[in-house]
Amino acid sequence: MLQITTQRTTTPKAKPDESSLGFGVHYTDHMLIIDHDEEQGWHDARIVPYQPLELDPAAMVFHYAMESFEGLKAYRTPDGSIQLFRPDKNAQRMINTNHRMCLPSLPVEDFVQAVKAIVSFDQDWVPHAEGTSLYIRPFVIATEPHLGVRTSRTHKFIIVCSPVGAYYSTGINPVKIFVEDEYTRACPGGTGFTKCGGNYAASLISQVKAHELGYEQTLWLDGVEHKYVEEVGSMNCFFKIDGTVYTAPTVGTVLPGVTRMSCIELLKHWGIPVSEERLPIADVMKASHDGKLEEVFGTGTAAVISPVGELRYEGDVAHINNGEIGEVTHKLYNTLTGIQWGKLPDELGWTVKVD
Template sequence: MLDIKITKTTNPKVKPDESKLGFGKVFSDHMFLMDYAPDKGWYDARIVPYAPFVLDPACVVFHYAQELFEGMKAYRTAGNDIQLFRPECNGQRMQDSCDRMCIPQIPVDDYVQAVKALVEIDKDWVPHSEGASLYIRPFIIATDVGMGVHASKNYTFCIICSPSGAYYASGIDPVRIYVEDEYIRAAPGLTGFTKCGGNYAASIKAGELAEQKGFAQVLWLDGVEKKYVEEVGAMNIFFMIDGKIYTAACVGTVLPGVTRRSCIELLKDWGYEVIEGKLAIADIMKAGHEGHLDEVFGTGTAAVVSPVKELDWKGDKVDISGGKIGPVTQRLYDTMTGIQWGKLPDTKGWIVPVCKG
């Protein structure tokens, strides 16, 4: 168990208008920090006022991108309880990312304790408005000073929080998705299953090109044959064909999303057959044209569940669900958000209470 030292701010920030929060624009009063050194392990766990870092320009993180991050939320219920959704899953995924990125792992219990401690200190920053939440960003950076492509020996673990508005402020709006077949996001043996910044940096080019064409997201194909669907820029993705639900398997090139995992559990509980494996984009488009593509939806921390109304692959377009959210997608969204905000009972043991608001 961590011995967390707490230094509270003497100059609290003015909280923003909750009707204009957006995403990732403002940050709460405090942050969690912990350092790593070879002779000490992870040490000096502390919560301090939010402030800039002072880092040497020659830090490894700047030159060789040895870093990783997580994304999760804290929710305020109608009864003013503040709670987390499956934080241990994020802690385990961070451990897996650490292993791949040659960063010392943080015990899952310590990770969850740190998140809970920071959220409790900044509980007043958890929004009260419908659909809004406190976004939590844990991350680790390599802090060795010096050039040379090798793992750092010293690191900093930090957690910051940002109150974020409702993703669907004006109601759920199904999105158009562009299937990318030139650039790739990941390939076997690389870092596709980790949450490291390099994956996202490499995706920006295709994302901007898709946005210029009027699409909300990019659907990535596999990096070897450019044939099989993998994931969307900020989400995992599911396809319902003739009542069966397909999604790419997490075998090294797809991020193992916590929302993805939770939706699969719910779908199986409801009696749906969920198939995790290879699914060719050509087969999806064929199913769409022949009327067998029932629903398509993405899953992720920010949107929770996002319906898809159109796929575009090489100029060939398929319309889905009449441009509206499908019944399975809607049920998943309602159930997931109901559990997260305490509107539905947590029969799965997914909720971790933090404190009273």
Template sequence: MEIRFEKREKLKDKPDWSNLGFGKYMTDYMFICDWDREIGWHDARIVPEGPIEMDPACMTLHYAQETFEGLKAYRREDGKIQLFRPEMNAKRMINSNERLCMPAFPVEDFVAAVKALVKTEEAWVPKEKDTSLYIRPFMFATEAALGVHMAKSYKFMILCCPVGAYYATGLDPVKILVENELVRAVAGGTGFTKCGGNYAGSIAGQVKAEKLGYSQVLWLDGNERKYVEEVGTMNIMFKIDGEIWTAPTVGTVLPGVTRDSMIHLLKDWGYKVREERLAIDDLMKAGHDGKLEEVFGTGTAAVISPVGELRYNDDVVVINGGKTGELTQKLYDTLTGIQWGRLPDNYGWTQLVD
């Protein structure tokens, strides 16, 4: 894939690296590649970051044919920059696109595009502790037409922004509300994809949770509203009586890259990992019986989010005294150690940007 470059006349001022927040400051450039039915993917380019022209009849605005991904670039102590399992994001996007009848962007081109943009923006990769460059690949239909069908044209784009911790509280345990009315995904739907519609539909649950003093929502299955699935922005795992439980990725749960990485680590450490359905009633009972030892969410943005409290209806369970568990901390330290190059990568997960 040849990538042309369009130079920006004036570079942006860099933000305060010690106060980045998450998703606030876009870098100088973005990647764009176009697709149409006649010639496929073409005109790959890195251009100044800024607004894009969109027809008001653009099909994405009306029918939400859109997918996205999220990954990070990390600056190591030796100054080099590396990615973490970018090929998994590429493959997951292909699966998302297939479900939404969108063209596949090849894995090798996806990784090459990410590396090219990060290399261009290497001055934006922060070096402060726990900071990184967040990378947002996304694709959307560009055909201007009213009518529900597979579009004739699409754009694949990548944005970057330097970020700090996803949660302002860092690794402090979060409180989670179990949603008992609304559902996020159903069998045969788009729950396993990373598409904007999944997140738009989850906002109502998030608003409800925040009104009750909770930071996230734990969704139950859409059929029986009985089995725990995932949190709004991450997968979730439960340590019950020494074993790890997490929902299976069988169509309604996003197959998280961080989730997969944690499962590798846990199995190598000798833990039994049960990718099985877990009833919310059994989970709450385990909490009251003292068998629910740790709960943590997993995702690219936050890496790990310890959970200190679960509320289901009027029933509340406090986990590990509301403190971060020993295993949760070990997983966080190990995975971030690999991502930032502080620990050896024995799995071949990292790729240098050079």
């Protein structure tokens, strides 16, 4: 168990208006930091006032992108208590990411303890308004000042928290997705399955292109053949075709999302067929033209469930469910958010109370 010291701020911030939180705009009064080096391992766990980091300009995180991050939320339930949603899955995913990125990892129980500690310490920042939550961003950075390309000998694990509203300002209205056929996000053997900043930096050029064409997000195809659907920039993606729900397999190029995992488990629990076989974009577009593409939606911690109303691929446009939210999409959204905010019973044991 971590021994965490605490230092409370002497200058607390004014709380933001819960009706206009946005996403990733406001930050709580405190942050959690744990240091790491080869001799001591993880040590000096502490909660301190939120503040800028002091790092050497030669810190390896700046030059070689030696970092990883996670994203999860704390939810205010109707009785005023606070809970997390499957934090152990985020902890395990960070271990998998850090192994690939040659970074040290906290054990699952220490990760969860650290998350609970900072949320509890800043519990007044967990908003109460409908649809709001506290977004939690744990991350690991390599801090050793060294310009040679090798693994770092020193690191920091840090958690910052941000009260957030709905991820999309337009709410749960269907979004328009542009299918990327020029750039590549991930290839087998690479870092596509990890949650590292480089993956997101490399994806921005396509997002800019999509926005210029009037689309909100990019759907990436596989990096070898540019043939199979993989994931959207910030979400996993699902396609309901002729009664079966398809989503890309997480075999090295797709992020194994916690919301994705939860949706698959719920769909199977409801008896809806789920396929994790590779799905060609040509089959998606053909299903649309044949009237069999019934629903498309994205999943992720930030957005939860995001219905898709339109796909554009090489000038061909698929309109999905008349631009309306599909029945399965809506049921998944209501069930997940109901469990997360404590409005539905947690029959699958996914939530963890914050003391």
